Amino acid sequence: MIRTLTAGLLALPILSGAAMAAPPPESLFLGTDLTTVRKTLESMGYRVREIGQDESGFEAEIVDGGIVYDVSVDPETGLIIFVEPDTDQDGDA
Template identity: 35%
Template sequence: MKHTILYSAIGLLTLGGVAFASNLDGQYAGKSEAEITQQLESMGYEIRSIENEDDYLEAYALKDGVRYEVYIDPQTGKVIKIKEDD
């Protein structure tokens, strides 16, 4: 019984993080490192670094103890996808 409750709590925490992360898709994050940092920090992220990779800007960020990679289109400034970093 204790294991079931623990697994349920872990599942809820994971789903909560994924639900929040997917809400960023399509949102404007910025076109410059300074703008991206400001936008994501206003959403509660702590920015670790921003790199230009594979024609996208990748922001490596931390929120609520979870590491994320945020992929941003440099032409539109919109979030293409966000995923938990391994």
């Protein structure tokens, strides 16, 4: 009985890992226009602080679990090019 309880308690952090902050995976399709990219990110549970377009494509600044990430999306394919933690935290996407 104690072994079962201990094993269950040890597995608890692993099972609750889905609730931990995590960026979206690279190469995930988000959309080929800004509105769709925003809606897709929001439907995944991220809060979109800022989104826009520059010469390299779509750029979004998202928040998950208090962590801010910069997400870059190829506007032609709609795929995430890269995701990285926002190190400057100044509101720039």
